[in-house]
């Protein structure tokens with residue numbers, strides 16, 4: 646337990662599971678009041694319950710980050726329940742599991758349909774635009790705060806296939822830099838986390854679908870293992886805290902050395 650985020654309010658998108666849920670738990674343990682967000686009542690409700698049972702202060706809001714009205718409701722929930730926002734952690738995104746969950750193809754540029762391209766950009770990139778558009782005014786109202794955006798190492802070195810995904814994540818790196826440059830004088834820091842291969846449901850049935858694949862990825866990663874949701878949450882906690890008060894506009898790869 647720490648009190649690194651005591652008194653802060655954090656909105657974490659896509660925090661019903663995976664990296665977002667790990668961050669929500671850790672932020673709550675560090676004293677933050679947390680707004681859980683995801684796409685459905687059950688996922689949000691279970692995450693809220695889990696954190697509340699552990700003694701955290703938490704509320705939830707079902708919202709699709711690619712929908713402007715939903716995002717306005719999400720920010721309003723933070724304001725109504727906790728009085729504002731200090732930390733905006735834009736974690737929600739779709740990747741390989743979107744094919745199974747939503748029928749969105751993750752193929753290469755020649756086989757990606759126009760609709761699938763737009764859907765991926767809409768959620769992964771426009772979602773962050775919308776959260777910043779409606780969230781940053783609340784950060785400013787509170788005298789400043791922190792934006793953390795989730796990209797991917799795919800944005801830094803290119804990924805085979807998954808071109809829309811890669812492009813959406815590249816856009817996030819640039820957008821974050823611009824936010825840092827624009828709003829630094831209003832007390833806002835903005836950084837990007839670029840995760841490597843992280844063991845969550847997004848990729849468990851895809852690039853981590855067999856023991857052989859897991860072993861191969863661990864062996865080619867300099868630190869010798871696959872990343873965990875907690876690896877990302879710990880980085881987010883640092884970036885959200887005052888310990889990172891001189892860090893803004895940066896992209897931090899959390900990838901066990903994959904891009905070293």
Ligand SMILES: NC(=O)c1ccc[n+]([C@@H]2O[C@H](COP(=O)([O-])OP(=O)(O)OC[C@H]3O[C@@H](n4cnc5c(N)ncnc54)[C@H](O)[C@@H]3O)[C@@H](O)[C@H]2O)c1
Pocket residue numbers: 658659660661662663664665682683684708709710711736737738739740742768772795796797798839840841842843844845846847848
């Ligand atoms: N897992 C990896 O290896 C990996 C690698 C690089 C980047 N990332 C990124 O990390 C972030 C978190 O992913 P994860 O690994 O925890 O995956 P995950 O699929 O377990 O979690 C993502 C969460 O976001 C939610 N979500 C999706 N679309 C949403 C929307 N429109 N509105 C609100 N919520 C939405 C999902 O329902 C899910 O709960 C994503 O942005 C992902 O692209 C993951």
